[in-house]
Amino acid sequence: MLEFLEFDFMRKAIVALVVLSLGMAPVGCFLVLRRLSLAGEAMSHAAIPGIAVAYSIAGLSVLSMTLGGLIAGLSVALLSTVLARVTLLREDANMATLYLLALAGGIFLLSVRGTAVNLESFLFGNILGLRASTLILIGATTTVTLLVMALILRPLILQTVDPVFARSQSKHTWLISAVFMVLVVLNLIAGFRALGTLMAVGLMIVPATAARYWVDAVTPMLGLAFCFGAGSGLLGLALSYWLSNVPSGPSIVLVCGAVFVVSLLFGRNGLNVLARRA
Amino acid sequence: MRPLLLPLLALLLTTGSLSAADPIKATASFSILADIVERVGGDRVVVSSIVGPDSDAHTYSPTVGDARSVAKADIVFINGLGFEGWIGDLIAASGNDAPVITVTRDIEPLLIDGEADPHAWNDLTNGVAYAAAIKEGLSALDPDNAAVYAANQHAFAKEIDELLARVQPRFAALPQNQRSVVTAHDAFGYFEAQFGLRFLAPVGMNTDAEPSARGLAQLIRQIKAEDIGGLFVENITNPDLVAQIAEETGLDIGGRLYSDALSAQGGPATSYLAMMHHNIATLLSTLSRP
Amino acid sequence: MLQAKDLAVGYGAETVARALTFDVQAGEILAVIGHNGSGKSTLVKTILGIESPQAGALTWTGGTPPQPIGYLGQLTDFDRRFPMRVCDLVETGGWSKLGFFDAAGAGARLRAGEAIARVGLNDIATLPLHKLSAGQLQRALFARTMVQDAQVIILDEPFAAVDQNTEADLMDHVLGWVAEGRSVIMVLHNLSTVLHHCARTLLLGRGTGRFGPSRAVLNAGALVEMGYLAADQARWLTGSLSSVTGGGVTGDGVTGDGGADA
Numbered sequence: 001m002l003e004f005l006e007f008d009f010m011r012k013a014i015v016a017l018v019v020l021s022l023g024m025a026p027v028g029c030f031l032v033l034r035r036l037s038l039a040g041e042a043m044s045h046a047a048i049p050g051i052a053v054a055y056s057i058a059g060l061s062v063l064s065m066t067l068g069g070l071i072a073g074l075s076v077a078l079l080s081t082v083l084a085r086v087t088l089l090r091e092d093a094n095m096a097t098l099y100l101l102a103l104a105g106g107i108f109l110l111s112v113r114g115t116a117v118n119l120e121s122f123l124f125g126n127i128l129g130l131r132a133s134t135l136i137l138i139g140a141t142t143t144v145t146l147l148v149m150a151l152i153l154r155p156l157i158l159q160t161v162d163p164v165f166a167r168s169q170s171k172h173t174w175l176i177s178a179v180f181m182v183l184v185v186l187n188l189i190a191g192f193r194a195l196g197t198l199m200a201v202g203l204m205i206v207p208a209t210a211a212r213y214w215v216d217a218v219t220p221m222l223g224l225a226f227c228f229g230a231g232s233g234l235l236g237l238a239l240s241y242w243l244s245n246v247p248s249g250p251s252i253v254l255v256c257g258a259v260f261v262v263s264l265l266f267g268r269n270g271l272n273v274l275a276r277r278a
Numbered sequence: 279m280r281p282l283l284l285p286l287l288a289l290l291l292t293t294g295s296l297s298a299a300d301p302i303k304a305t306a307s308f309s310i311l312a313d314i315v316e317r318v319g320g321d322r323v324v325v326s327s328i329v330g331p332d333s334d335a336h337t338y339s340p341t342v343g344d345a346r347s348v349a350k351a352d353i354v355f356i357n358g359l360g361f362e363g364w365i366g367d368l369i370a371a372s373g374n375d376a377p378v379i380t381v382t383r384d385i386e387p388l389l390i391d392g393e394a395d396p397h398a399w400n401d402l403t404n405g406v407a408y409a410a411a412i413k414e415g416l417s418a419l420d421p422d423n424a425a426v427y428a429a430n431q432h433a434f435a436k437e438i439d440e441l442l443a444r445v446q447p448r449f450a451a452l453p454q455n456q457r458s459v460v461t462a463h464d465a466f467g468y469f470e471a472q473f474g475l476r477f478l479a480p481v482g483m484n485t486d487a488e489p490s491a492r493g494l495a496q497l498i499r500q501i502k503a504e505d506i507g508g509l510f511v512e513n514i515t516n517p518d519l520v521a522q523i524a525e526e527t528g529l530d531i532g533g534r535l536y537s538d539a540l541s542a543q544g545g546p547a548t549s550y551l552a553m554m555h556h557n558i559a560t561l562l563s564t565l566s567r568p
Numbered sequence: 569m570l571q572a573k574d575l576a577v578g579y580g581a582e583t584v585a586r587a588l589t590f591d592v593q594a595g596e597i598l599a600v601i602g603h604n605g606s607g608k609s610t611l612v613k614t615i616l617g618i619e620s621p622q623a624g625a626l627t628w629t630g631g632t633p634p635q636p637i638g639y640l641g642q643l644t645d646f647d648r649r650f651p652m653r654v655c656d657l658v659e660t661g662g663w664s665k666l667g668f669f670d671a672a673g674a675g676a677r678l679r680a681g682e683a684i685a686r687v688g689l690n691d692i693a694t695l696p697l698h699k700l701s702a703g704q705l706q707r708a709l710f711a712r713t714m715v716q717d718a719q720v721i722i723l724d725e726p727f728a729a730v731d732q733n734t735e736a737d738l739m740d741h742v743l744g745w746v747a748e749g750r751s752v753i754m755v756l757h758n759l760s761t762v763l764h765h766c767a768r769t770l771l772l773g774r775g776t777g778r779f780g781p782s783r784a785v786l787n788a789g790a791l792v793e794m795g796y797l798a799a800d801q802a803r804w805l806t807g808s809l810s811s812v813t814g815g816g817v818t819g820d821g822v823t824g825d826g827g828a829d830a
C-alpha cells in the first residue's frame with residue numbers, strides 16, 4: 001500500500017503538502033473569517049502585470065517572473081488594505097476592483113509587447129514536479145508565516161471580530177491587516193509554484209471552511225484546518241497513485257471538498273443546526 | 279501597327295498591374311504551419327501566425343487581434359485533428375468567409391485510445407502532404423500563379439526527401455536498446471512511426487492534461503527497468519516534470535526538442551525544416567552515445 | 569480627566585457638530601444625548617482617537633489618553649459568526665494590556681470568569697457567540713469592558729438591545745465603576761436614566777451641543793430646540809415625568825424628588 005514511498009517525487013510531494021498546509025491553515029482560516037475567500041483567485045490574476053513586466057525586463061526567467069508576480073500581488077493586497085482603511089469600501093470591494101485593473105493592465109502590457117506566450121503557466125507548477133528551489137520557498141514561507149502569526153494572533157483576532165473596538169485600543173490595527181495580507185500573498189505564491197492555481201487556493205480555503213463547522217474557537221479551528229489540509233493532501237495524492245489516470249491536483253482538491261461536505265452534513269455547526277431547531 | 283499600339287499598351291499596363299497585385303494575406307493557426315505556407319507561397323503570400331513561437335496551441339486563448347487577423351485574411355490554414363480547439367469559434371466570430379484549408383485532410387491520423395493524434399507534422403512525409411494541401415488551396419485562390427506554388431512545393435518536398443535520405447540510415451543503425459526516449463508530452467507519435475523510435479511521456483497528447491501520480495510512477499519504473507536512451511524537455515512545456523524524472527532515474531537531460539511551435543528568432547528552430555533538423559540532430563547525438 | 573474646548577467633530581470634509589465645550593471628571597457619568605445624526609458616535613470616535621478633532625482642543629489630564637480606554641460600542645461591525653465563546657470574548661478585554669510576547673495567563677482567565685459571573689452569564693460561559701441573544705451578547709460585552717479595568721469608560725448606547733431588568737443590572741455595574749472613581753461617558757436614549765444617574769449631560773443637536781447639569785440642560789424647551797423632541801412630544805414627556813416623579817414640572821426643568829441624585 002505504501003510502496004509509493006519508494007519514489008522521490010512522492011516523498012517530496014508528501015513533505016511539501018504537510019509543510020505548506022502548516023502555513024496555509026492559519027492564513028486560510030483568517031481569510032475565510034475576514035470574508036476574503038475570493039482573494040486567492042484575485043491574487044493569481046493580480047500577479048499578471050508583475051509577470052509581464054518581469055518578462056519584459058528579464059525574459060523567461062522563472063525566478064524573475066515569480067518575483068514580479070509576488071510584487072504585483074503584494075501591491076494589490078496592500079493597496080486594498082490601505083484603501084479599506086482610508087475610504088468607505090472594505091477590503092473585498094477594493095481588492096476586486098484592483099485585481100481587475102491589474103489583470104486588464106497586465107493583459108494590455110502583454111498584447112502591446114506582442115507575445116503569445118502563456119506567461120501565467122510559468123508561475124504555476126505541479127505537485128509531482130517539485131524542484132529544490134520550490135521546496136526551499138515552501139519551507140521559508142511556512143516558517144515566516146508561523147512566526148508572524150504567533151506574533152499577531154491576538155490583535156488579528158480582535159481586529160477581525162470587532163474592528164471598531166480594536167481600533168479604539170490601538171491606532172496601528174491597519175498594520176496588522178497589511179501584515180496579514182502579505183502572508184496571504186506569500187502563501188499563495190508558494191502554493192502556485194508548488195501546486196498550481198486551482199490547488200493552492202483550494203488547499204488554503206476549503207479545509208478552513210470545513211473546520212469551522214466543527215469548532216467554535218480560533219485555536220482549535222487552526223489546528224483542525226491543518227489536519228484537514230494535510231490529510232486531504234496526503235489522501236488525494238495517495239488516491240492519484242492507487243487509481244489509474246487520476247490527476248493529482250484535482251484529486252487533492254476533491255478530497256478537500258469531500259471533507260467539506262462531510263463537515264457540512266455532520267459538523268456541530270453545519271446543517272445539523274437546522275435539524276436540531278426543527 | 280499604329281492603331282494597335284494603344285490597346286497593346288493598355289493590355290500591357292493591365293497585365294502589369296495584375297502581376298504586381300497585392301500579395302495574398304494568409305493566416306495560419308500556428309508557427310510551424312505558417313512557415314510551410316511561406317515556403318509554398320513565397321513572395322506571393324504574406325503569412326501571419328496566430329499562435330507564435332514557443333507558444334502552446336493546446337491551451338491558447340485567442341485575442342481580438344487574432345480575430346482581426348483572421349477577418350482580414352484571404353485564406354486561412356489550420357492543422358485540424360483537434361489541435362486548435364478554439365479555431366472554430368474564432369473563424370465564426372471573425373465573420374470572414376475566406377477559404378479555410380485543413381492541411382491534414384488527406385492524412386490518415388494516428389489513433390491513440392481512439393483519439394486522433396494531431397501532431398502529424400512530426401512525420402516529414404506528412405510535411406510534404408501539408409505543403410501539397412497548401413499548394414492546392416493557394417492555387418484555387420490564385421490560379422494565375424499555380425505554377426509558382428507547384429514549383430515551391432516541389433522544392434520543399436525535395437529538401438525533405440534529401441533530409442530523410444541522410445538521416446534514415448543513421449536511425450536504422452541505432453542499436454535496439456537505444457531507441458526509447460522520454461519527452462514532456464505525447465507529441466512525437468508520428469516521429470516515432472517514421473524513425474522506429476519509442477517515445478514515452480508523463481502527460482498525454484494535450485498539454486492541458488494533468489499528470490497522475492500513478493502514471494508518473496509507472497513511467498519512472500519503466501525507465502528504470504528498461505534502457506532509455508535519453509530525456510528531453512520541450513520548448514512549450516514547463517520542464518519541472520522532466521527534471522523530476524531526471525533526478526529520480528539518474529538520467530541526464532539530453533537537450534530540448536521543439537514539438538508544437540518554432541523557436542523565437544535566434545533559436546535553433548526558426549523554420550519547419552530547421553526544427554526537424556534540430557530535433558533529429560539532438561536525438562541522434564544522445565542516442566548514438568554508447 | 570477629559571476636557572473639550574470648542575471642539576468640532578466630523579468625518580473628512582464634513583463637520584457634524586462644532587463649538588462643543590465640556591469636561592468629564594473622575595467618579596462621574598457624562599451622558600451624551602442627541603437626535604440621530606447629531607454626532608454622538610462621531611464624538612465618541614473622536615474621544616477614542618479613531619477620528620481626529622476638526623477644530624478646537626481635546627485634552628486629557630496627564631497629557632495622553634489613558635491606555636486602555638474602556639469601550640463598548642454599537643455592534644454594527646461586530647462579527648457574531650466569529651468562532652468565539654463567551655469566555656473567550658470576555659477575556660479579550662484584558663488583551664490591551666498585553667504586549668506581543670506576553671502569554672495570557674491564568675490570572676486573565678480568572679478575571680474573565682469573575683466578570684462573567686457578575687453579569688449573570690455563568691450558565692452560558694462556553695456558549696459560542698452565534699448562539700447568544702442580543703441581550704446576552706450585550707452582557708458579555710459589558711463583562712469584557714469590566715475586564716478592561718480602565719479608568720475611562722465609554723459606552724455607546726449600551727442598553728439598546730436589552731430589557732429593563734438587564735438594563736437595571738448593568739446600570740448597577742456602571743454605578744459601581746463611578747463609585748470606584750472611574751469616569752464614564754454614556755450615550756443614551758433613556759432620559760429617565762440620565763436624570764436619575766448622570767450629573768451632567770451633553771445635549772447634541774443642530775450642529776452643536778449644550779453642556780451642563782442634566783436637569784438644567786434637559787428641559788423641554790432645550791430638547792425641542794436641539795431637535796431631540798418635537799414640541800408635542802415634549803409636552804407629553806414633561807407631563808408623564810411629573811406623574812412619575814410626583815414633583816412639579818416646568819418648562820425649564822424637572823423639580824421635586826424623583827430617583828436618586830447622581
